[in-house]
Amino acid sequence: MKIGIHDLEVATTHYVLDLDTLAERHGIDPKKFSIGLGQDAFSMPAPDEDIVTMAAEAADTLLARHDVSKIRQVLFATESSVDQSKAAGVYLHELLGLPANVRSVELKQACYSGTAALQMAVNAIARTPEEQILVITSDVARYALDTGGEPTQGAGAVAMLVTANPNLVEIEPGSGFHTSDVNDFWRPNDSTTPYVDGQLSLDAYLTATTAAWDDLAARRDLSIDDVDKFLHHQPFTKMARKQLAALAEHTGHELSDELIEESMSYNRALGNTYTASLYFALTAQLHNNADLAGKRLGFFSYGSGAVAEFFTGVVQENYRDHIYPEHVAKQLENRVELTYDEYRTLHSDFAATSETYTTQPTTHAPFRLSGVTEFQRRYEAQ
Ligand code: CAA
Numbered sequence: 486m487k488i489g490i491h492d493l494e495v496a497t498t499h500y501v502l503d504l505d506t507l508a509e510r511h512g513i514d515p516k517k518f519s520i521g522l523g524q525d526a527f528s529m530p531a532p533d534e535d536i537v538t539m540a541a542e543a544a545d546t547l548l549a550r551h552d553v554s555k556i557r558q559v560l561f562a563t564e565s566s567v568d569q570s571k572a573a574g575v576y577l578h579e580l581l582g583l584p585a586n587v588r589s590v591e592l593k594q595a596c597y598s599g600t601a602a603l604q605m606a607v608n609a610i611a612r613t614p615e616e617q618i619l620v621i622t623s624d625v626a627r628y629a630l631d632t633g634g635e636p637t638q639g640a641g642a643v644a645m646l647v648t649a650n651p652n653l654v655e656i657e658p659g660s661g662f663h664t665s666d667v668n669d670f671w672r673p674n675d676s677t678t679p680y681v682d683g684q685l686s687l688d689a690y691l692t693a694t695t696a697a698w699d700d701l702a703a704r705r706d707l708s709i710d711d712v713d714k715f716l717h718h719q720p721f722t723k724m725a726r727k728q729l730a731a732l733a734e735h736t737g738h739e740l741s742d743e744l745i746e747e748s749m750s751y752n753r754a755l756g757n758t759y760t761a762s763l764y765f766a767l768t769a770q771l772h773n774n775a776d777l778a779g780k781r782l783g784f785f786s787y788g789s790g791a792v793a794e795f796f797t798g799v800v801q802e803n804y805r806d807h808i809y810p811e812h813v814a815k816q817l818e819n820r821v822e823l824t825y826d827e828y829r830t831l832h833s834d835f836a837a838t839s840e841t842y843t844t845q846p847t848t849h850a851p852f853r854l855s856g857v858t859e860f861q862r863r864y865e866a867q
Contacts, residue, residue: 486611486614486649486650487649487650487651487655487801488607488610488611488614488647488648488649488651488655488656489607489647489648489651489653489654489655489656489798489801490603490645490646490647490651490653490654490656490767490798491617491645491646491647491648491650491651491652491653492547492550492551492645492646492652492653492807493547493643493644493645493646493653493764493767493768494543494544494546494547494643494644494809494812495543495641495642495643495644495751495761495765495768495812495813495816496539496540496542496543496546496641496642496644496816496850497528497539497640497641497642497755497758497816497817497820498528498529498530498531498534498539498625498640498641498820499530499531499534499819499820499821499847499849499850500528500529500530500531500820500821500822500823500827500828500831501526501527501528501529501754501820501821501822501823502526502527502529502822502823502825502828503525503526503822504518504519504524504525504526504527504636505518505519506823506824506825506828507635507636507825507828509825510825511631518636521723522636522637522721522722522723523721523722523723523724523726523749523753524636524637524721524722524753524756525753525754526753526754526755526756527626527636527637527638527639527640527755527756527757528639528640528641528755528756528758528820529638529640529823529828529831529832530625530640531831531843531845531847532831532834532841532843532845532854533843533845533847533853533854533855534640534847534850534853534854535565535567535625535854536563536565536566536567536573536623536624536625536642537567537573537576537577537580537623537852537854537862537864538850538852538853538854538864539623539640539641539642539850540561540573540577540621540623540642540644541576541577541580541581541851541852541864542642542850542851542852543621543623543642543643543644544577544581544619544621544644545580545581545851545852546644546812547619547644547645547646548581548619548646551617551646553581553582553583553584554584555615555616555617556583556584556587556616556617556618556619556646557586557587557588557609557613557616557617557618558587558588558589558590558606558609558616558618558619559574559577559578559583559587559588559589559590559618559619559621560574560590560592560602560605560606560618560619560620560621561573561574561577561589561590561591561592561602561621561623562591562592562593562598562599562601562602562620562621562622562623562760563591563592563593563598563621563622563623563624563759563760564593564595564596564598564624564626564672564759564760564788565624565625565626565627565759566591566593567862568862569674572589572590572591573591573621573623574589574590574591574621575589576862576864577589577621579864580852580864580866583619592605594788594790594792595670595671595759595788595789595790595791595792596624596718596720596757596759596760596762596763596786596787596788596789597718597760597786597787597788597792597793597794598760598788599620599622599643599760599761599763599764599786600763600784600786600794600796601794602620602621602622603620603645603647603656604656604660604794604796606618606620606647607647607656610647610648610649614649615649617646617647617648618646618647618648619644619645619646619647620644620645620646620647621642621643621644621645622642622643622644622645622758622759622760622761622763622764623641623642623643623760623761624640624641624642624757624758624759624760624761625640626638626639626640626756626757626758626759627677627678627832627835628678628679628681629678630829630832630833632681633681633683634679634681634683636721637720637721637756637757638756638757639752639755639756639757639758640755640756640758641755641758641761641765642758642761643758643761643764643765643767643768645764651801652801652803652804652806652807653771653800653801653804653807653808654767654771654782654798654799654800654801654804655798655799655801656796656797656798657781657796657797657798657799659701659704659705659796659797660697660700660701660794660795660796661696661697661698661699661700661701661702661703661704661794661795661796662697662700662792662793662794663692663693663694663696663697663700663791663792663793663794664791664792664793665689665692665693665791666790666791667685667689667789667790667791668680668682668685668790669681669682669685669686669688669689669690669789669790669791670682670686670789670790671789671790677835686720686789687724687727689789689791690718690720690724690728690787690789690791690793691727691728691731693787693791693792693793694717694728694731694732694785694787694793694795695731695732695735696793697785697793697794697795698732698735698736698785698795700795701795701796701797707797709732709736709738709740710738711781712744712781712782712783712797713744713777713780713781713782714744714745714747714748714770714774714777714780714781714782714783715729715732715740715744715745715748715782715783715785716745716748716763716766716767716770716782716783716784716785717729717745717748717763717766717785717787718762718763718766718785718786718787718788719748719749719752719757719762719763719765719766720757720762721752721756721757722749722752722753725745725748725749725766726742726745728785729742729744729745747769747770747773747774748766748767748769748770748773749766749769750769750773751765751766751768751769751813751817752765752766752769754817755817760788763784763785763786767782767784768813770782771800771804771808772808772810772813775805777800777804778800778801778802778803778804778805779799779800779802780799780800781797781798781799781800782797782798782799782800783795783796783797784796784797784798819849841856841857842855842856843855843856848867850867851866851867852864852865852866852867853865853867
């Protein structure tokens with residue numbers, strides 16, 4: 486029985502900052518961002534947006550095409566959780582009107598946990614193939630102002646429906662894993678921005694993803710040449726190029742950038758979306774390439790701290806009948822461009838407090854955070 490990603494949808498924020506604006510005000514050559522990091526812009530949430538509103542928008546569009554009564558679990562993966570205790574999926578459950586007899590839980594391991602959620606979903610469907618699972622990856626990547634990480638901020642969500650006999654991608658059994666305790670990027674409970682050792686994070690990413698490939702190669706009869714396209718977690722898109730070059734050197738195989746080129750367009754425009762980044766790479770590859778039927782995709786998932794997984798999936802025959810690139814185009818076009826000063830103010834006012842009212846609603850999105858009263862987050866459809 487084939488199990489995998491049956492359908493997916495994405496969402497992002499109301500605002501966008503063009504990286505040329507940041508470069509100009511910081512006295513940096515814009516090519517450092519556009520070529521050196523491979524990034525053009527980043528999404529930024531309005532005060533009434535967060536991981537829940539983005540996830541709800543993506544999932545709402547997705548579920549309009551499906552029978553929600555078959556959904557048995559909501560697995561919500563995020564680095565930028567809005568509560569230390571309550572799972573973001575519970576808010577989502579209410580906003581989407583899902584049945585009460587659904588399990589809802591949140592998963593964390595930096596940018597990696599979306600992959601854990603996807604694999605948990607695949608394994609659960611193997612036991613109960615008639616059921617369906619909603620996997621959410623949603624994040625706001627927010628670095629401190631005037632730091633090296635600042636141009637790699639971003640925000641976005643990918644919602645995926647995992648089922649038997651999927652329309653898009655069958656996830657193949659057998660992954661390669663790598664875990665090692667590295668302090669490359671971490672965020673203590675009382676901090677809204679991460680601590681980062683930039684160079685260590687680059688090294689840790691390359692070490693962990695290469696080791697994950699080695700683990701898979703030792704377990705499955707799979708050569709690097711059996712993979713038709715590679716997809717990466719893209720904190721910035723240049724990282725995918727760095728990883729592919731490192732993999733080529735490690736395996737002694739020539740690996741051209743054509744293997745990853747089509748997976749970068751959305752991440753270039755959105756910035757880092759942490760858990761969602763790898764799945765935006767998948768979305769871009771499916772949207773940008775009309776010749777993927779029957780092709781094997783290799784997924785490099787990485788979460789600082791650090792955990793990596795390499796796994797594979799096979800694109801299904803009629804996948805072109807089940808993709809909606811126009812929805813992503815609309816999400817990107819709808820964003821309102823920020824001035825530098827507006828960006829700085831939004832960044833500084835980010836954290837919701839115990840009593841917050843978002844009196845200036847943004848209008849493009851179907852759901853919003855209307856405020857926080859008595860420490861409780863209030864969401865509403867609009
Ligand atoms: N024209 C073209 N290229 C230029 C340039 C110019 N004028 N000026 C600089 N560059 C190039 C540099 O040569 C460099 O390219 P290479 O890496 O290929 O040599 C690139 O631009 C970046 O320049 P720097 O290394 O000088 O950049 P930096 O020190 O300011 O910061 C960074 C880079 C460390 C990645 C920083 O953005 C950062 O800390 N980001 C956050 C951490 C991160 O994303 N780490 C990635 C792995 S961890 C992970 O994946 C988990 C996660 O999501 C966070």
